[in-house]
Amino acid sequence: MxxxxxxxxxxxxxxxxxxxxxxxxxxxxxxxxxxxxxxxxxxxxxxxxxxxxxxxxxxxxxxxxxxxxxxxxxxxxxxxxxxxxxxxxxxxxxxxxxxxxxxxxxxxxxxxxxxxxxxxxxxxxxxxxxxxxxxxxxxxxxxxxxxxxxxxxxxxxxxxxxxxxxxxxxxxxxxxxxxxxxxxxxxxxxxxxxxxxxEPGPAAGHRSTVPVPCSLAAWPVVCFDGTVVGCCNQDVVDAAALGRLPDHLRLGHIAHDGWAAIRERLLERALLRGIRAFGPRHLASLAGAGCDGYCAACVNALGEPGAAARAEAVLERPGVRAVERQIARLTREGxxxxxxxxxxxxxxxxxxxxxxxxxxxx
Ligand code: SF4
CATH class of the missing domain: 3.20.20.70 (Aldolase class I)
Incomplete structure (x- = not known):
């Protein structure tokens, strides 16, 4: 291997x-x-x-x-x-x-x-x-x-x-x-x-019109306390330990969830699908939410219930689903x-x- x-x-x-x-x-x-x-x-x-x-x-x-x-x-x-x-x-x-x-x-x-x-x-x-x-x-x-x-x-x-x-x-x-x-x-x-x-310099702009897919949202991560999160960014893992994780990044806990449930949440959760295809900044932008950075858009902007609901609604549009599938195919081929x-x-x-x-x- x-x-x-x-x-x-x-x-x-x-x-x-x-x-x-x-x-x-x-x-x-x-x-x-x-x-x-x-x-x-x-x-x-x-x-x-x-x-x-x-x-x-x-x-x-x-x-x-x-x-x-x-x-x-x-x-x-x-x-x-x-x-x-x-x-x-x-x-x-x-x-x-x-x-x-x-x-x-x-x-x-x-x-x-x-x-x-x-x-x-x-x-x-x-x-x-x-x-x-x-x-x-x-x-x-x-x-x-x-x-x-x-x-x-x-x-x-x-x-x-x-x-x-x-x-x-x-x-x-x-x-x-x-x-x-x-x-x-x-x-x-x-x-x-x-x-x-x-600290890195300030991120440029607060809107992104270009999709920048996040491939770190592809694999579940079992944290040291058994919480399962949807991304391996250490800030997300740390946020899980502090109980400050937005809902879309929390997949469950290994003490009571099995692989089938974790896999299904990772694959089917609309925001995670959208983050994998379009990236969080573009998705937040589609939802009309301001953001000050890539992962910050994921954790902060899309962590806000109103923006999350608007992003989910956008992601359910048939045209958007078709683009999402196309981006996933290209990512896989790459x-x-x-x-x-x-x-x-x-x-x-x-x-x-x-x-x-x-x-x-x-
Ligand atoms: S955009 Fe979200 S899913 Fe992707 S690495 Fe950043 S926090 Fe994780």
């Missing part, structure tokens, strides 16, 4: 679910979007297993992305979740900060968890490197690669022109023989980064390219294809 398979699935609503296995993490990276520590919250394993237990061969996400905090703090749970997903025909990816690599060996329970998932992704950036040396991470990745594991690296810089990105990508490509895809991103102002990363163009980092997008062999094998 290659990184490009996952990125292409971004265009497919409900093709995947992101599950926060724990908010805890033994590292203390300065940019951590979840502000994780070993004292952070952790949901009962039984609740996560209950939710995954509602997947069936006929109705399940194709991909389950296990994240944290550090999911490998719960290696047995990771293994159990991955085995259950595989039983019903799905596949798993796990993203880790690789705290264990500093010790020079992979502990047995961690190794079993890595073996159980279909794709292992490592976070690498200057902040992680202060906690776990890059050389130690690459040594473990090299071992896994030589054993045939499907891998990727999620590399984060401060800005697209951060010299660190150039140096680190060259090192990773050299050490892993250009066989491991690298997804390059930049730090976002969330979690601990909020304390030092400057595959991984569409996602990388929008969310990838200029100058590094092609690294997501490293190690890809046409036909799907790595």
């Amino acid at each position: 290659h990184l490009l398979d996952l990125l292409a699935a971004r265009a497919e609503p409900a093709a995947a679910v992101l599950m926060t296995v724990t908010r805890r993490c033994p590292l203390a990276c300065a940019h951590c979007s979840t502000a994780s520590s070993m004292a952070s919250e952790q949901i009962d394993a039984a609740v996560l297993k209950r939710f995954v237990g509602t997947f069936t061969p006929a109705d399940r996400p194709e991909y389950v992305l296990l994240t944290g905090g550090e999911p490998l703090l719960r290696p047995r749970l990771v293994r159990e979740l991955a085995e259950r997903v595989r039983e019903v025909g799905g596949r798993t990816q796990l993203l880790s900060g690789m705290y264990f690599a500093a010790g020079g060996r992979i502990p047995v329970p961690v190794r079993r968890a890595i073996d159980a998932v279909d794709h292992f992704a490592a976070s690498v950036d200057a902040f992680h490197e202060r906690e776990v040396p890059r050389a130690a991470v690459l040594r473990v990745l090299r071992q896994l690669l030589d054993e045939g594991k499907d891998l990727s690296v999620q590399l984060t810089g401060r800005t697209p022109d951060d010299p660190y990105l150039r140096e680190a990508t060259e090192d990773i490509r050299r050490e892993l023989d250009d066989r491991v895809p690298v997804l390059v991103t930049v730090v976002r102002r969330a979690g601990r980064a909020r304390t030092w990363l400057p 595959g991984a390219e569409t996602f990388l163009r929008r969310y990838g980092t200029e100058g590094y997008r092609e690294l997501a294809a490293l190690g890809h062999v046409t036909g799907g094998a790595q």
Whole structure:
């Protein structure tokens, strides 16, 4: 399972679910979007297993992305979740900060968890490197690669022109023989980064007449407390924890909702369909609502009941439904390219294809 398979699935609503296995993490990276520590919250394993237990061969996400905090703090749970997903025909990816690599060996329970998932992704950036040396991470990745594991690296810089990105990508490509895809991103102002990363400048204008679809509204996210939201924007996840989420972004809770209900809400909820097709600013504009930014239009403008009702009415017009379907088709046809163009980092997008062999094998 290659990184490009996952990125292409971004265009497919409900093709995947992101599950926060724990908010805890033994590292203390300065940019951590979840502000994780070993004292952070952790949901009962039984609740996560209950939710995954509602997947069936006929109705399940194709991909389950296990994240944290550090999911490998719960290696047995990771293994159990991955085995259950595989039983019903799905596949798993796990993203880790690789705290264990500093010790020079992979502990047995961690190794079993890595073996159980279909794709292992490592976070690498200057902040992680202060906690776990890059050389130690690459040594473990090299071992896994030589054993045939499907891998990727999620590399984060401060800005697209951060010299660190150039140096680190060259090192990773050299050490892993250009066989491991690298997804390059930049730090976002969330979690601990909020304390030092400057606020972006003011958004231009308050009306948008051009649709800018949001592909982050395609996959449900299980937050650390079990709330399920319709987007992986960390501000949305944080708003859920504070009980400040607008109705259209709240999909349910894994303690009492199963996959079928979550999937149906994600696919059928008019505002989420509209946000995926037209983007929140254009949708808010169609509803006659002012907005001061992209996600702000989603959370604030469309979170206001009057604007939400007007937007829903617009979205039910037959002509608008037809355009919505057309945009969804084009997004799907764009595959991984569409996602990388929008969310990838200029100058590094092609690294997501490293190690890809046409036909799907790595
Ligand atoms: S527009 Fe809405 S759904 Fe899309 S990323 Fe922003 S908050 Fe999430």
